[in-house]
Amino acid sequence: TGASALLIAIPSADSQLVGELADLSSAASLQVKILPVVDDLISGRVTIGDIRDLDASDLMGRHQVETNIDEIARYLTGRRVLVTGAGGSIGSELCEQIYRFAPSELLMLDRDESALHQVQLSIHGRALLESSDTILADIRDAATVEQIFLDRRPDVVFHAAALKHLPLLEMYPQEGHKTNVIGSLNVLRAAEVSGVSVFVNVSTDKAANPTSVLGYTKRAAERLTAHFAAEAA
Incomplete structure (x- = not known):
């Protein structure tokens, strides 16, 4: 397809689904990015510039509150x-x-x-x-x-x-x-x-x-x- 990245825009996606998508993307040499919640984009609370890289918390189903x-x-x-x-x-x-x-x-x-x-x-x-x-x-x-x-x-x-x-x-x-x-x-x-x-x-x-x-x-x-x-x- 000529694509270079996969954008995940599923707020409810659990770690299992994210992991499967990450594996498929890796096999296809695609970067994986997480898109902010659409409601936040529409309201202006975040912008398209807030697209972020996949991190370990997405894959493990746990979101760190504070990191030392x-x-x-x-x-x-x-x-x-x-x-x-x-x-x-x-x-x-x-x-x-x-x-x-x-x-x-x-x-x-x-x-x-x-x-x-x-x-x-x-x-x-x-x-x-x-x-x-x-x-x-x-x-x-x-x-x-x-x-x-x-x-x-x-x-x-x-x-x-x-x-x-x-x-x-x-x-x-x-x-x-x-x-x-x-x-x-x-x-x-x-x-x-x-x-x-x-x-x-x-x-x-x-x-x-x-x-x-x-x-x-x-x-x-x-x-x-x-x-x-x-x-x-």
């Missing part, structure tokens, strides 16, 4: 940060945000080479996939994940790798279990043996009162994370 930038910087600046699922809609947004805080190294792990290419391109403006910051691996492979963590020794881990499309997971629940539960367990164990100091599990509001394969598998990942945190305390 100094506190975030303390955890990220000058530290080695690893993001799993770095090429996904949430993971790629996290990578872009984390990069702004000048980590000593930003390690982007994903099993999809095209997704890694896209996120590296969005951050650096080029993507030859020849540098050590991109890691092609599947979190289902416990031995490989552990070796990566032992070799690279990340200080901070953001675990965003997950299968998250509701209808597909209802059709293939075993795949959701392998990635969202077993894969998360592999990452947690690797973080434990390699001495990761900060571990952030990126979850979903579907895990709060689970009624789907996505919700139940992400809830299991939350409980596993809580267990490892309690063991480390």
